[in-house]
Amino acid sequence: MSHLYIHIPFCHRRCAYCDFNTYANLEQRIDAYVDALCTELHMLAELRPAPPRSQEAAALGPTIFFGGGTPTMLSLDQFERILTAASHLVPLNQAEITSEANPGTLLDPDYLRGLRALGVNRLSMGVQSLHDPTLRMLGRIHTAAEAHQSVEHARAAGFDNLNLDFIFGLPGQSLVAWEQTLETIITWEIEHFSLYSLILEEQTPLFAQVTAGRLTIPDDDATAAMYEAAMSRLGAAGYIQYEISNWVRPNPHEPELLPTTPSRACRHNLAYWLNSDYLAAGAGAHGHHYPERYANIRGVDDYIRAVASGQLPVAERFALSAADLRAETMMMGLRLNAGVGTAHFAARCGQSLEASYGSLIDELVAQQLITYDHQRLRLTPRGRMLGNQVFARFL
Ligand code: SF4
Numbered sequence: 019m020s021h022l023y024i025h026i027p028f029c030h031r032r033c034a035y036c037d038f039n040t041y042a043n044l045e046q047r048i049d050a051y052v053d054a055l056c057t058e059l060h061m062l063a064e065l066r067p068a069p070p071r072s073q074e075a076a077a078l079g080p081t082i083f084f085g086g087g088t089p090t091m092l093s094l095d096q097f098e099r100i101l102t103a104a105s106h107l108v109p110l111n112q113a114e115i116t117s118e119a120n121p122g123t124l125l126d127p128d129y130l131r132g133l134r135a136l137g138v139n140r141l142s143m144g145v146q147s148l149h150d151p152t153l154r155m156l157g158r159i160h161t162a163a164e165a166h167q168s169v170e171h172a173r174a175a176g177f178d179n180l181n182l183d184f185i186f187g188l189p190g191q192s193l194v195a196w197e198q199t200l201e202t203i204i205t206w207e208i209e210h211f212s213l214y215s216l217i218l219e220e221q222t223p224l225f226a227q228v229t230a231g232r233l234t235i236p237d238d239d240a241t242a243a244m245y246e247a248a249m250s251r252l253g254a255a256g257y258i259q260y261e262i263s264n265w266v267r268p269n270p271h272e273p274e275l276l277p278t279t280p281s282r283a284c285r286h287n288l289a290y291w292l293n294s295d296y297l298a299a300g301a302g303a304h305g306h307h308y309p310e311r312y313a314n315i316r317g318v319d320d321y322i323r324a325v326a327s328g329q330l331p332v333a334e335r336f337a338l339s340a341a342d343l344r345a346e347t348m349m350m351g352l353r354l355n356a357g358v359g360t361a362h363f364a365a366r367c368g369q370s371l372e373a374s375y376g377s378l379i380d381e382l383v384a385q386q387l388i389t390y391d392h393q394r395l396r397l398t399p400r401g402r403m404l405g406n407q408v409f410a411r412f413l
Pocket residue numbers: 028029031032033036037038040086087088120144
């Protein structure tokens with residue numbers, strides 16, 4: 019298997035908007051969790067190999083993605099143990115190895131140098147805002163200055179592939195403030211940005227504060243204007259938007275991964291958007307191993323107990339039909355500016371795009387929602403605005 023997601027469900031404290039599977043104040047369980055994770059990775063190594071992939075998918079190479087939670091709460095020794103166990107699944111020396119990171123955990127240059135020396139070659143830092151009062155309101159553990167300092171430490175440690183995550187449409191945020199943020203981060207010369215509009219998840223403290231009227235978030239029009247500002251400012255600065263929420267700075271010396279998809283695009287996420295198979299390990303992790311998808315047990319101690327009993331810690335398995343595979347290949351691929359390649363679709367799904375969706379393609383082309391040149395099928399700008407409606411047509 020070429021792609022592996024590893025979930026680290028620990029954070030120093032929970033952010034006000036977060037509904038990920040992560041836990042604060044469980045630091046004392048990290049070591050036992052890492053042991054269980056290594057055992058699970060050894061069990062996964064015995065699964066049968068994934069079916070053949072398209073050339074597009076194969077060109078991504080192997081990937082490992084440490085997500086969370088806050089993977090950079092792990093010690094270097096814990097990272098090393100996990101990577102050694104993962105090496106039975108993924109060839110480490112050829113892989114893009116990303117770790118998500120909270121900037122508040124990246125203030126020790128030695129730690130960053132150690133992480134880079136272990137083979138982690140991409141950091142994805144959750145900065146979210148450059149406005150300190152907003153960072154405090156969100157419950158983040160870092161300031162804007164510390165986020166910038168983390169970027170500089172990461173550069174000094176040898177990281178030449180950085181992503182920063184930001185959220186727009188935050189409580190109290192104005193378009194002008196967001197544009198200033200964009201102008202500032204452009205000067206940081208980062209390879210990759212992931213920009214997401216705020217999603218208010220029920221059960222989070224932020225949801226409760228907004229619904230109680232204690233905080234006000236920008237309306238849909240204001241949030242759409244922020245998205246357009248991101249497209250125009252980053253575009254003017256030379257970034258390529260290769261996916262709905264993702265921008266990358268092209269490197270003229272490195273070949274594109276896909277059309278309009280420069281080499282520093284996130285290969286692991288591209289594997290998701292190409293609807294490739296991937297394994298996932300850790301509490302609450304979701305894997306995709308056609309013809310099934312699986313979800314692991316969410317609780318840390320339940321997960322550790324399940325692995326100790328000698329079983330894969332899977333809570334649920336979902337069967338995927340050939341029709342599911344085709345629909346998901348379309349829905350994921352249309353998020354990319356490169357769209358869905360006909361050769362990729364046929365190799366992944368065992369059936370041509372035309373045979374699968376011939377009349378629907380004609381209809382959506384006539385409605386100017388997609389373009390189709392028999393090589394690639396893409397959303398038009400209008401289709402992008404109505405993305406969810408187009409995706410639903412392929413279900
Ligand atoms: S650091 Fe990330 S994973 Fe942890 S609570 Fe905050 S948003 Fe959630």
